[in-house]
Amino acid sequence: MNILNKPFDTQFHTAPFSKIKNEDFLPAIKKGIEDAKAEIDAITNNPEAPTFQNTIEALDFSGEQLDRISSIFFNLNSAETNDEIQKIAQEVSPLLSEFSNDITLNETLFKRVKAVYDAKDSLDLTTEQLTLLNKKYKGFSRNGANLPEEKKQQLRDIDKELSKLKLKFGENVLAETNKYELHITNEADLDGLPESAKEEAKQTAEQKGKDGWMITLQYPSYIPFMTYAENRELRKKLALAFGAKGFNNDALDNQDIVLKIAKLRHQRANLLGYKTHAHFVLEERMAKNPETVNTFLNDLLEKAKPAAEREFKTLSDFAKELNGIEQLQKWDGAYYSEKLKQKLFDLDDEKLKPYFKLENVINGVFTIAEKLYDLQFEEINTIDKYHDDVLTYKVTDSDGNYISVFYADFFPRAGKRNGAWMTVYKPQYVKNGENSRPHISIVCNFTKPTKTKPSLLTFNEVTTLFHEFGHALHGMLANTTYPSISGTSVFWDFVELPSQVLENWCYEKEALELFATHYETGEVIPMDLIEKIKASATFHEGMQTLRQLSFGLLDMSWHANEAPETINSVKAHEQKAFENTKLYPDVAENCMSTSFSHIFQGGYSSGYYSYKWAEVLDADAFEFFKEEGIFSKNVAQKFKDNVLSQGGTEDPMTLYKRFRGKEPQPEALLKRAGLIEK
Structure with a gap:
């Protein structure tokens, strides 16, 4: 029997990565779909009248094994992919899309769900059960259950095509990233680059069987070069390559894909009775509609x-x-910003990096989690993993109770997409009286160790690690009954609160002194460096804010657009969207949309604004911590009880007000960003 179609006979029932072969996936997913269909049939064919338990609850727990197989497969497709996995992804995505439609367009099933929904006021349901019922009913009504037959078929066709296009978009971006190499043979061309970055570049060249140095579009290679290299022409060359991903009119071009995705999403929304894709998406967000989002973004812009x-x-x-x-051009920004920052604050990443050895930062974030939430992290090597780089931990509470499995995967490689993310291999839920605990993972692309130095992180990488770990805590501390509303399964503009709030500890003396020690001398980071980190925290905050707002506005320009079929040029459309946020001259050879994976491959379409939205929440939440002390057990307990453990069991504003005692105030963010007087 296929290893993926039976319960995993491993410690904590974790995925048996080393025993899974690529060829197992397609048959396993097909069998998983078959089994899940049988579970759905059992619900629809039940002769008893529909109840919350035999319909809504049964539906939420159906397809459990299929969900696990899919999460393993798609997580590997992001973190450790290859041509074979990508080919399988193109085959299985339409199958899963079709299966998802089979459920939401199943009339008999919908009738049962609707019967329970219509009787909800007389059912004496808990708040969580009521939320699940509403979610299930909306899952049907918002995805075509009320459509006539021919329109249901249209919806299926659109969804199938979208699933393929999104995958292709991501494959092209990854291929572009891996393809480009800036091969340097004259050492003078590396002037300004720190020794660690030179060593990394030399190591990359050696791995590719070349002399000299190799700069790539992977962040740990690209960012230091753009920040420190004095050779302006080479910075320009690298920046043009980075900004042209998916925009080279070749086999990896994403322009048509972007236009098709935007049009198909719009058609899908219209089919379901919504004005635009953004209207459809935002109905299930804290912001509720595109008007609120645009007002929010434009107010901040002002x-x-x-x-x-x-x-x-x-x-x-x-x-x-x-x-x-x-x-000043785009390829000058990071370089002169760093120079100006050094002049104003006498602070640069190279001074800070020795205090941020990766292992110390990991221990630091674990210590902070222990102080706030009583969690213990024990590295164990008995959990199977998909790559040697991956670290595996058993997470327990202060009484030794098992809380979660935690995977951490920190370094770039050819099979891993750029950026950083948190993901779930198994959600938390309660079934048959047992609280089944989650398996959580974070994936990053940090500076690798070299022959002479350990992995020393830039301060930006430190905040990234804290950010992803904040998401991980949201997953690990989940304590709900139903899998579909557990952990990070919350409204999208609420999901960034736990991640962004944790970044605040990176700027606090009390927290930094726990882990920021010099990797050679063991000296704790000096007070003057901490002061400089704090002082420089708002350096260029206006420009950074404008940049984030420009991405949010670009997202809305694609998805709140009532006539995307009239857009012929991705570049021209983008330029118009960027008009009010533009600082640098436009670069004709570059286009952001063609590699904007957040909105064209990930789940952020109509949702990129949520980073800024959540910043309002996180600044307000951290004010509360600061009022009582950043390690206040009282505030941490409230945050854990009302936010981290609750998943999507209630409306997020209700949860937030229960934690904070009031609605969030944007003043906290504007003060922290230095955009208004403190």
Whole structure:
């Protein structure tokens, strides 16, 4: 029998990665679909009248094995893919899309769900059960259950095509990232680059069987070069390659895919009775509609733009004074920002990195989780993993009770997409009286150890690790009954709160002193460096805010658009969307949308604004911690009880107000960002 179709006979029932072969996936998913269909048939053919237990609850627990197989497969497709896995993905995605439609368009099943929904006021349901019932009913009504037959078929066709297009989009971006190499043979071309980055570049060249140095589009290679390399022409060359991913009019071009995705999403929304894709998506978000999102983004833009323009002028003047640069270009931004930051704060990443050895930062984030939430992390090597780089941990509470399995995968490689993310291999839920605990993973692309140095993180990588670990805590501390509303299964504009709030500890002396020690001397990070980190935290905050807002506005321009079929040029559309947020001159050879994986491959379509939305929540939440002390057990307990453990069991604003005692105030964010007086 296929190893994926039977219960995993492993410690904590974790995925048996080393025993799974690529060829197991397609038959396992087909069998999983077959088994899940049988479970659905058992619900629809039940001769008893529909009840919450025999219909809604049964539906939520159906397809459990299929969900596990799918999560293993798609997580590997993101973190450890190859041509074979990508080919399988193109085959299984339409199958899963079709199966999902088979459920939501199943009339008999919908009738049973609707019968329970119509009787909900007389059923004496718990808050969580009521939330699940509403979610299930909306899952049908929002996905075509009320459509006539021919329109249901249209919906199926659209969904099948979208699933393939999104995969293809991601494959192209990954292939573009892996394909590009800037091969340097003259050491003078590396002037300005820190020794660690040079060593990394040399190691990359050696691995590819070349002399000299190799710079790639992977973040740990790309970012240091753009930040420190004095050779402006090479910075330009690298930046143009980075910004042209999916925009080269070749086999890996994503322009048609972007246009097709935008049009199909719009058609799908219209089919379901919504004005745009954004109207469809935002109905199930805290923001509720595109008007609220656009107002939110434009209000922030109004407050951030003057600061951003001042910062950009200062930066331009600085570059002119330093090197006679007449017009600051995109490939100059990181370089001169770093130089100006060093001048103003006498602070640069190279001074900080020795204090942020990866292992120490991991221990630091574990210690903070212990102080706040009484969690213990024990590295164990008996859990199977999909790559040697992956670290595996058993997580327990202070009484030794098993809480979660935690996987951490930190370094870039060819089979891993860029960026950082948290994901779930198995959700938490309660079944037959047993609280079944989750398997959580974070995946990053950090600076690798070299022959002479351990992995030393930039401060930005430190905050990224804390961010993803905040998501992980949301998954690990889940304590709900039903899998579909457990952990991070919350409204999308609420999901970034646990991750973003944890980043705040990176700037606090009490927290930094727990883990920021020099990797050679063991010296705790000096107070003056902590002060500089805090002082520089709002450096170029106006420009950073403008950048995030530009991405949110671009997302809305694609998805709140009432006539995407009239868009012929991805580039021209994008330029119009960026009009009010533009600081640098446009680069004709570059396009953001063609590699904007968050919205065209990931789950952020009509949702990119949520990063900023959640910043309002996180700044307000952290104010509460600061009022009582950043390690206040009282505030941490409230956050755990009302946010981290609750998943999507209630409306997020209800949960937030229960934690905070009031609605969030945007002033906390504006103060923290230095955009208004404290």
